[in-house]
Amino acid sequence: MQQRDVALEVTNAHKAFSGIRAVAGVTLEVPAGQRRGLIGPNGAGKTTLFNLITGTLGMDSGSITLFGHDVSRRPVHHRANLGLGRTYQITNLFLDLTVEENLVLAANPRKLPGIFAPWRNLRPVRDRASEVAEQVALAEKLDAPVRDLSHGEQRQLELGMALAPHPRIVMMDEPAAGLSPTERNNIVSLIGGLDRGITVLLVEHNMEVLLGLTDVVTVMHQGRVIAEGTPAEISREKAVQDIYMGTLEA
Numbered sequence: 075m076q077q078r079d080v081a082l083e084v085t086n087a088h089k090a091f092s093g094i095r096a097v098a099g100v101t102l103e104v105p106a107g108q109r110r111g112l113i114g115p116n117g118a119g120k121t122t123l124f125n126l127i128t129g130t131l132g133m134d135s136g137s138i139t140l141f142g143h144d145v146s147r148r149p150v151h152h153r154a155n156l157g158l159g160r161t162y163q164i165t166n167l168f169l170d171l172t173v174e175e176n177l178v179l180a181a182n183p184r185k186l187p188g189i190f191a192p193w194r195n196l197r198p199v200r201d202r203a204s205e206v207a208e209q210v211a212l213a214e215k216l217d218a219p220v221r222d223l224s225h226g227e228q229r230q231l232e233l234g235m236a237l238a239p240h241p242r243i244v245m246m247d248e249p250a251a252g253l254s255p256t257e258r259n260n261i262v263s264l265i266g267g268l269d270r271g272i273t274v275l276l277v278e279h280n281m282e283v284l285l286g287l288t289d290v291v292t293v294m295h296q297g298r299v300i301a302e303g304t305p306a307e308i309s310r311e312k313a314v315q316d317i318y319m320g321t322l323e324a
């Protein structure tokens with residue numbers, strides 16, 4: 075495959091925490107435009123791998139490239155500038171600001187809140203905020219303070235925050251965790267409706283969600299990749315069933 079067609083390449087990544095080998099030699103390649111799922115039991119190393127890719131954690135060894143650029147030792151903002159967007163397992167919203175204000179901040183990650191006020195009058199930025207609000211089904215809530223949104227709507231906004239700067243790859247760590255079935259359906263259909271040009275890397279425990287959303291699933295266990303295939307192939311694999319299905323939450 076041509077290098078330019080690869081969105082993300084991780085080669086032999088390692089990360090240990092005081093002796094715990096959280097990521098122990100992970101190699102994976104995600105072609106541009108693919109929807110990739112990442113599953114594995116609690117403690118498998120999914121979030122740690124995620125943080126190595128975004129740059130919030132430093133790698134012990136290995137390499138990571140984004141769209142052909144080696145970012146192994148590059149800071150978070152450098153990776154964001156290459157088109158990496160992410161949502162967080164822990165909420166990362168400004169609760170006292172409105173939906174629009176949050177989206178404006180996300181669309182301009184390098185600006186500081188101190189010079190925030192004048193932007194409200196900048197049409198292109200506000201247009202982008204409206205466009206993204208529409209995309210994540212929050213158009214009616216632009217003026218609502220974030221603390222007044224439901225849990226599900228806050229998740230939708232988190233997705234919007236990731237999308238606002240026009241990312242080429244979006245990473246999501248359990249975007250449906252803790253949501254009601256209705257809220258989960260909402261976020262799943264928003265993710266499913268993303269532009270096919272955006273590469274997606276999704277950590278998710280729910281196999282049904284993965285079946286609907288992803289092209290390929292990578293299974294991690296004890297810091298390593300133990301299987302990779304289509305969601306249908308993965309759900310049939312005996313080793314995956316033994317290791318993973320047994321740990322599924324009800």
Ligand SMILES: Nc1ncnc2c1ncn2[C@@H]1O[C@H](COP(=O)(O)OP(=O)(O)OP(=O)(O)O)[C@@H](O)[C@H]1O
Nearest residue numbers: 091094095096114115116117118119120121122123
């Ligand atoms: N900051 C940290 N300090 C020490 N140990 C950590 C740290 N972060 C993760 N670990 C350990 O690394 C291992 C992998 O954790 P990680 O959070 O990556 O797993 P995970 O697959 O995301 O699990 P979950 O499904 O519960 O979110 C675990 O043993 C965890 O306890």
Ligand SMILES: [Mg+2]
Nearest residue numbers: 120121122163
């Ligand atoms: Mg995790």
